[in-house]
Amino acid sequence: MLHEIIIAGFGGQGILSMGQLLTYAGMIENKEVAWLPSYGPEMRGGTANCAVTVSDIPISSPVVSEPTAVIIMNKPSLIKFEPMVKPDGFILVNSSLVDQKVKRPDIKVYEIPANEIAEEMGNSRVAGNIMLGALQELTGVVSIDSMEETLKKVLPPHKHNLIPVNRQALEKGAEFVRSK
Amino acid sequence: MRKVFSKPASLSDKPFHYCPGCTHGIIHRLIAEVIDELNIKEEVIGIAPIGCAVFMYDYFDFDFLGGAHGRAPAVATGVKRVHPDKMVFTYQGDGDAAAIGTAEIVHAAARSEKITSLFINNAIYGMTGGQMAPTTLLGQESTTSPEGRSKEMAGYPIRLTEMLATLEGTVYAARVSVHDVKHIIQAKKVIKRAFEIQQKKVGFALVEVLSTCPTNWGLTPIEATKWLEQNMIPYYPLGEIKVPKEV
Amino acid sequence: MSKILMKGNEAFGEAAVLAGCKYFFGYPITPQSELPHYMAKRLPEVGGVFLQAESEIAAINMVYGAAGAGARVMTSSSGPGISLKMEGVSYLAGAELPAVLVNVVRGGPGLGNIAPAQSDYFQATKGGGHGDYRLIVLAPSSVQEIVDLTAKAFDLADQYMNPVMLLADGILGQMMEPVELKDIKPNIPAKPWAVNGMKGRAYRNLIVSVHIVAEDNEKFNLTLQAKYDKIFQNEVLYENYKMDDAEFVMVAYGSSARLAKGAVDKAREKGLKVGLIRPITLWPFPSERLAEAATTAKAFLTVEMSLGQMVEDVRLAVNGVKPVYLYTRTGGMVPVVKDIVVELEKIVQGGGK
The missing domain is CATH 3.40.50.970 (Thiamin diphosphate (ThDP)-binding fold, Pyr/PP domains)
Structure with missing residues (x-):
């Protein structure tokens, strides 16, 4: 199975870290992985994106031009990446931050009010993990356990107290799309 | 019979190729004597310049590295960082240190590289044919300032030693001359001091040596020493500009 | 480890x-x-x-x-x-x-x-x-x-x-x-x-x-x-990718070679017999390998992120025996896999540039 995922939003939303979490978790599962941050003019003007490839076989191109799934964290990213999604692919839109609707009928659309869910949890900073939880539920790209394992490995010990809330956010995201 | 004079052990057997009356040979000998006296021949690594002294390594009998024009302080930095306990010195002319290599010498000084830097100022480019140097005096004729250096066209000669002395990293800065015996004796003391400072790992030590170029100045050797005394020393005053408390 | x-x-x-x-x-x-x-x-x-x-x-x-x-x-x-x-x-x-x-x-x-x-x-x-x-x-x-x-x-x-x-x-x-x-x-x-x-x-x-x-x-x-x-x-080093039966040979190095591999995979899905020779040493250049490939290949396609620089070495190695085509993006633009495939299809049909 080849997952070619783009995560896109504003700088400061943790876009690049979200991609790294996914990538690292894929590596823990002994899958082939690659992570590539955005290049070109979109680096300026405050938008950020990264491409994550998770595959069972060696990855030929780490550059993703036809993503199997995208996570959209702001409106400019929706405009940019909606046309690129592979037919039948997934588009996960953080509807707390994006009011525009997806127009394409040939892709699977999920609107997730990630910031509102995060605030209900009492931690507005976990919106990204809510989106990742939804992505894993829909695509099975990596398991929540592997993502938790990743956090244990990459976070310094004094931040390990944040792992339970991050795991909870992943589960909330998964739950949200399960109930749709 | 008592031997009263001999060649320093740090010099090789090769005769100097310099023009009659050129003072590079004197300065080379002073360096060799200092290295003998400090007993550091087996510790020293010289960095040769581009210019008339490009082949200076032929006249010495210890390790040498020759690099690109102006870059000796950077090359010396590389050597010294690998061998912090060895003695590293650079030898650069005025074009080398005060024109093409200004960035390298300024920053080696700013980093206070623990090297000894010898700056030979003869107010002209010798090897390439008598062109104007950054230290050529106002009014001085050269092949690229045939009517004499004008401040309107070429600006003012650089006093590199004073300039570098303003940097915290330069711990020792002095200017000497080798146009007569008295000054040669004084120059040797100063050069020795600049090596001793390196032995004590105090920081960047710079000695500017005023030197003659009779060939490109169009003077006889004797006229050249007089020209140096009468024209260069007033603009480039001799003496120790900066001395660390360690010496 | x-x-x-x-x-x-x-x-x-x-x-x-x-x-x-x-x-x-x-x-x-x-x-x-x-x-x-x-x-x-x-x-x-x-x-x-x-x-x-x-x-x-x-x-x-x-x-x-x-x-x-x-x-x-x-x-x-x-x-x-x-x-x-x-x-x-x-x-x-x-x-x-x-x-x-x-x-x-x-x-x-x-x-x-x-x-x-x-x-x-x-x-x-x-x-x-x-x-x-x-x-x-x-x-x-x-x-x-x-x-x-x-x-x-x-x-x-x-x-x-x-x-x-x-x-x-x-x-x-x-x-x-x-x-x-x-x-x-x-x-x-x-x-x-x-x-x-x-x-x-x-x-x-x-x-x-x-x-x-x-x-x-x-x-x-x-x-x-x-x-x-x-x-x-x-010291010549190169990689052969799906070259065994390749009739059309791409030549690319570095990041371009990753994209070219993607294009090989996609082209093969479409039934095109495409392979890739990836120079690992750019100097010394694997000229002999390319000359050898030229005896069996029908054409070459060099993929580069420049106006076409390595293509000169490819042409020297192939030495006129077979056509050598070029697909490039330049100025910081990155080739897209499906565009490379389109180019390959053109070459297979005899219309490359």
């Missing part, structure tokens, strides 16, 4: 440290900055020195000094900075000193941009600096290969007493992939020629690149040529 996730730029650094490189001299420029950042943190841990120079010119001359002093030493930069370093590269080649340079290529000419490009191929493989010399040029195309080739670069530099360049681009520098730091060991030979003071030696060491008598310089250059011939005979 377990895998770790590393950025390409950091992988250069860690592999260098494991290979015994203790000295790094550099000057900041995007998109390679993670490498000096990594070295600034890492080298003091192994008793080495990271020094930020005042310019690329100074950095390469510090490399020259450290290499002459007998150390394993590295510098890195990107296009504009590499141009400045070319003076020192020529001196390293002329003095036959071992050193490793990394060029994380960006869009050019001039200031260009910081996006990935492959437009420094000519500079790397054809000279760049002055005089008759050759640089060994290695082109990794994954983070793992960055690790493997960085270690190899130090060994080649010491073995042949020649500077070695690792030619990457912004994609490889910024990309994260899992790597194994397989038993890289500092494989450093004795360096009796190094300038480190005469103590314990009956002779003095001298490192220069001047041969003032033309006859001597010619003789010296011929010894260089003999060395380069040996490198050409022994």
Whole structure:
């Protein structure tokens, strides 16, 4: 199975870290992985994106031009990446931050009010993990356990107290799309 | 019979190729004597310049590295960082240190590289044919300032030693001359001091040596020493500009 | 040994440290900055020195000094900075000193941009600096290969007493992939020629690149040529990807080769018999492999992120036997896999350019 995922939003939303979490978790599962941050003019003007490839076989191109799934964290990213999604692919839109609707009928659309869910949890900073939880539920790209394992490995010990809330956010995201 | 004079052990057997009356040979000998006296021949690594002294390594009998024009302080930095306990010195002319290599010498000084830097100022480019140097005096004729250096066209000669002395990293800065015996004796003391400072790992030590170029100045050797005394020393005053408390 | 996730730029650094490189001299420029950042943190841990120079010119001359002093030493930069370093590269080649340079290529000419490009191929493989010399040029195309080739670069530099360049681009520098730091060991030979003071030696060491008598310089250059011939005979590296039955052969290196592999896979799904030859050494160039492929292939397609530079070497190797086509994006633009496939389809139908 080849997952070619783009995560896109504003700088400061943790876009690049979200991609790294996914990538690292894929590596823990002994899958082939690659992570590539955005290049070109979109680096300026405050938008950020990264491409994550998770595959069972060696990855030929780490550059993703036809993503199997995208996570959209702001409106400019929706405009940019909606046309690129592979037919039948997934588009996960953080509807707390994006009011525009997806127009394409040939892709699977999920609107997730990630910031509102995060605030209900009492931690507005976990919106990204809510989106990742939804992505894993829909695509099975990596398991929540592997993502938790990743956090244990990459976070310094004094931040390990944040792992339970991050795991909870992943589960909330998964739950949200399960109930749709 | 008592031997009263001999060649320093740090010099090789090769005769100097310099023009009659050129003072590079004197300065080379002073360096060799200092290295003998400090007993550091087996510790020293010289960095040769581009210019008339490009082949200076032929006249010495210890390790040498020759690099690109102006870059000796950077090359010396590389050597010294690998061998912090060895003695590293650079030898650069005025074009080398005060024109093409200004960035390298300024920053080696700013980093206070623990090297000894010898700056030979003869107010002209010798090897390439008598062109104007950054230290050529106002009014001085050269092949690229045939009517004499004008401040309107070429600006003012650089006093590199004073300039570098303003940097915290330069711990020792002095200017000497080798146009007569008295000054040669004084120059040797100063050069020795600049090596001793390196032995004590105090920081960047710079000695500017005023030197003659009779060939490109169009003077006889004797006229050249007089020209140096009468024209260069007033603009480039001799003496120790900066001395660390360690010496 | 377990895998770790590393950025390409950091992988250069860690592999260098494991290979015994203790000295790094550099000057900041995007998109390679993670490498000096990594070295600034890492080298003091192994008793080495990271020094930020005042310019690329100074950095390469510090490399020259450290290499002459007998150390394993590295510098890195990107296009504009590499141009400045070319003076020192020529001196390293002329003095036959071992050193490793990394060029994380960006869009050019001039200031260009910081996006990935492959437009420094000519500079790397054809000279760049002055005089008759050759640089060994290695082109990794994954983070793992960055690790493997960085270690190899130090060994080649010491073995042949020649500077070695690792030619990457912004994609490889910024990309994260899992790597194994397989038993890289500092494989450093004795360096009796190094300038480190005469103590314990009956002779003095001298490192220069001047041969003032033309006859001597010619003789010296011929010894260089003999060395380069040996490198050409022994060190050519390339990868064959799905070449067994390939009728159409793509040629690409570095990041472009990753895209070309993607295009091979997609083209094969469509039933096109396409393969890829990926030069790993850009100098020495795998000319013989391409000449051999030309006996069976119907046509070649070179894919590059430049106006077409490596294509000249491909054409020299193929020597008119078969058509050689070119697909490029330039100025920091990255080819898209499906566009390469479209180009391949055109060639298969006899309409390439």
